[in-house]
Amino acid sequence: MTSKSTKLVSAGRNSNQYSGVVNPPVFHASTILFDNYTEFKKALSGRHEGASPYGRHGTPLTRELEAALQAIDGYDKVFVTSSGVTAISTSLLSFLKPGDHLLMVDNTYDPTRRFCKEELAKFNIETTYYDPTIGADIAKLIQPNTKVIFMESPGSLTFELQDIPAIVDIAKANNITTIIDNTWATPLYLDTKALGVDVTIQAGTKYINGHSDVMMGVISCNKKHAGKISRTYKNIGAQLAPDDCYLALRGLRTLAVRLKQHEANALYLAKQFQNHSKIQAVLHPALSGNDIFKRNFTGSSGLFSIVLNKAYNDDELAKFFNHLQHFGMGFSWGGYESLAIPFWLDDIRTATKFAYNGSCIRIHAGLEDKEDLWQDLQNALEQLG
Numbered sequence: 001m002t003s004k005s006t007k008l009v010s011a012g013r014n015s016n017q018y019s020g021v022v023n024p025p026v027f028h029a030s031t032i033l034f035d036n037y038t039e040f041k042k043a044l045s046g047r048h049e050g051a052s053p054y055g056r057h058g059t060p061l062t063r064e065l066e067a068a069l070q071a072i073d074g075y076d077k078v079f080v081t082s083s084g085v086t087a088i089s090t091s092l093l094s095f096l097k098p099g100d101h102l103l104m105v106d107n108t109y110d111p112t113r114r115f116c117k118e119e120l121a122k123f124n125i126e127t128t129y130y131d132p133t134i135g136a137d138i139a140k141l142i143q144p145n146t147k148v149i150f151m152e153s154p155g156s157l158t159f160e161l162q163d164i165p166a167i168v169d170i171a172k173a174n175n176i177t178t179i180i181d182n183t184w185a186t187p188l189y190l191d192t193k194a195l196g197v198d199v200t201i202q203a204g205t206k207y208i209n210g211h212s213d214v215m216m217g218v219i220s221c222n223k224k225h226a227g228k229i230s231r232t233y234k235n236i237g238a239q240l241a242p243d244d245c246y247l248a249l250r251g252l253r254t255l256a257v258r259l260k261q262h263e264a265n266a267l268y269l270a271k272q273f274q275n276h277s278k279i280q281a282v283l284h285p286a287l288s289g290n291d292i293f294k295r296n297f298t299g300s301s302g303l304f305s306i307v308l309n310k311a312y313n314d315d316e317l318a319k320f321f322n323h324l325q326h327f328g329m330g331f332s333w334g335g336y337e338s339l340a341i342p343f344w345l346d347d348i349r350t351a352t353k354f355a356y357n358g359s360c361i362r363i364h365a366g367l368e369d370k371e372d373l374w375q376d377l378q379n380a381l382e383q384l385g
């Protein structure tokens, strides 16, 4: 079988259709003209055979990007969206209606929690948060109106892992759709399709594009769920803009090599932190000796967290962050550059209690030299009392 890194290079090219150029070109399009009256009538009834009847449905380049993403995740159908959050909102709205109940993992990405609280609640869709380590006990939280179980493994601040197969089994037995946010591992390091998850979303903004210059999302699903998602995707108008399709496809080509370097750098830094006197805990899925990691993942990416040995105030934390040379402070991650931010969990955990009391810092290990990165972090740690 062709390996994923080979597919990353070859899928979604079709150079013979584009005068031999290696990278498929950008199509800037809203209006797309039909050959004749019959084709126009077909489009009105949704039976048009071309790549797309209208810009909102994408362009030929959108189809190439989707094909390349599909080649690495193995699902039947891929949709690309204007952000990771549109991938989340579109997939949730595809399967939920007023009166339904959603099970949401407690360590989910904060804006996902906000979408449930501020948007789904408006439509009388109730959300219950569950402990990421719940496993098969999720059965106890299922109600007659539970329609979706949403997972994220690991969570992108505290990195707890979920027993995906156990949760998928319970969901299937109860006819519940499973959705997972697979942004951290990407399909290269976690094969959610093989684990039986119905719908996988990614913030393509992170590793898929990888260069901190595109917002995008990915929704992947099997045929069974594609119809519902396709309707909601078009009704919302969630499509990805043409230039961003181009940048994302270009970024995707190097995903495998980039991830290897992110992985190696993050593991190196995480191990150094484990031996540092000012660190209470290192939250890195590959270092916790976790059985789930060994069983389900084939690699780890560049994002992990540390807990300092005590809770520092803003003035003290400012000394640490302002001293860093190679780590920028900014939201997002998955680009080629290193980042570090502080985080607080006060408002974003309702079903679980975090086990540590020191200040928390999230690190994204970029593609710089690992010794430079560690030296930088050590120097900054020295600023702390």
Ligand SMILES: *Cc1c(COP(=O)(O)O)cnc(C)c1O
Residues within 6 Å of the ligand: 083, 084, 085, 086, 109, 156, 181, 183, 184, 202, 203, 204, 205, 206, 215, 216, 217, 332
């Ligand atoms: C960033 C992120 C998202 C949202 O992606 P955007 O493109 O910023 O909307 C979703 N899930 C996770 C885990 C993320 O880190």
